[in-house]
Amino acid sequence: MIKVFVPLDSAALSMGADEVAVAIVQCAASQGLDVTLIRTGSRGMLWLEPLVEVETSSGRIGFANISTEAVPELIKSGALETGSHKSSIGLVEEHDFFKNQNRVTFARVGVIDPLSISDYESHGGLVGLRKAIEMTATDVVSEVTASGLRGRGGAGFPAGIKWQTVLNTESDQKYICCNADEGDSGTFADRMLMEGDPFTLIEGMIISGIAVGATQGLIYVRSEYPHAIDILNRAIAIANEYGLLGSNVLGSKAAFALEVRVGAGSYVCGEETAMLESLEGKRGMVRAKPPIPALVGLFGKPTVINNVMTLSAVPMILAQGAAAYQALGHERSRGTQVFQLAGNIKRGGVVELAFGITLGELVDTYGGGTNSGKPVKTVQIGGPLGAYLGTESWDVAMAYESLAQAGGMLGHGGIVVFDNTANMAKQARFAMEFCAEESCGKCTPCRIGSTRGVEVIDRIVAGEDQEKNLELLEDLCEVMTDGSLCAMGGLTPMPVRSALKLFPADFGIKTGAKL
């Protein structure tokens, strides 16, 4: 029997993985070949998708960019038995993009069948939860605090401190809300984990529930992710049946129920308080803080809100101990970060490494430069609200503080690469336009400022009263930064200011003009 693995990740599906899977089964049957097809998540070497793998005695061998048309020849050539073929990349885990990665959160993504709980367990799953069940709530929180885990959604707030606050707050009901509203362009790690290894997230949420005394969890997933929603719902049903979720988690006294809630096409609902409003069925209007959600959250109850990546790091922290996680990283950024290489990039995908790798290594060594083959002009890190950085920032260590020092922001770890055909005045204008489109409208700097921002940039580019309008844009950015309720309005100036600072010529500004 030959085990063949074909990803069901939606990036792989976008390149025809479903059709390839069907073709392999049909073709193998007609050749009388005994093939077992296993659908997995993606390894994250997305430029190789559909990446078909076959199990051999020395490990899994991959065949890259397989189309349905190529399947008959692939099978006839004996590639599934021998592992050799012109499309072969050899042992997948020895691939230069893969072998030096430190897959902690993504350890099982692309390896296991995402909906097999036995596969999950045989690859180290549920070890963390079993430990947590035996521990006191305070000890679980202390372990997470000691690991140095910080919020991966962008803000980088220490997870343990947030959990401690919820634990300390008395209430008849508490909630764990997972923010899976991954709306930032250039980010897809949450989606890949939910599609490729949903039990890791589920386990992390249960541990979080045990830690703070919450019995209800909700995962807020954006509607643009239909495949992730489907897999999560199926995984939750399996977990309920298995006794992983329910009134006695793995036979213990702990209870935890979990539900998926679907968004409805609003970027700002990724902001935690807007997400709470949306979960309550209302317009996604940002709430003023304080009170913080840890004290007054969903339906007014104490609530842990963490991103998919944050919660998914928790099982490993419990399983291997805080020290193992704390041992990885750079300065105050501990553990690993799942970087995502996107946009105009030759080798796009997921790179999980300890914090501290340089930006240049990620883009050049891992990413292989642009897909167009033209020189890199700039990268935008951390989504639509992140700064643009140029190649002079190639030596910056990818970590919260060092990036902030370089004028950037890690955000959710997505890196969008642009080649030298990009026009940065257009990108700056888009940042304001996007903010105007997606602003919840609650605060004036964001709602009005973004629209005025588009107009001012248009006037600058048109060469109208440039000096005065540049001053106006700077004023506007300052008001938005200081006066907005949340990151939507507060950070939109980041891409605008950085684009202007790095590429004034794109705005039609003469060299030497005062910026």
Added chain:
Amino acid sequence: MSNYSEESILNYLGPYKDEASAILRSLQLVQELLGYVPDSAIDLIAKNSNVSRAEVYGVFTFYSDFRSTPPAQVVVKVCVAEACQASGNAELISQLHGQGYDIHSGKIKDDIQMEQTFCLGNCALGPAAMVNGKPIGRATSTSILKAALELTS
């Protein structure tokens, strides 16, 4: 709401009546059932959840997923966010436009409707699109139209 009576919709929404987050959930359920949210359904949801029509209408207009008119048989979502801009989606969008499909107006042509969306999470294989929920990577106007036309009967 041709095929559905008020009663059948109320029955459908019934279980969600007392749910704390009823308004958004009800709107999503109606759209799942009918493909859009007719004006009369706004009143039904308000009645069912015991809130004002204004509250339901406010939620309905906040979220870009909701439609007030029936969708085309094939709905194509074309990503317009940064990663797809960097991968050259402008050319694709203008080619589609040239063939009568405007992602900004969402105008229906030959039972195909194209809409813009901000990020489909396929940012390493852009330009990205989705045709009735099926993802398309490294999209071109040709590959999008081929996938869309296959679905129009």
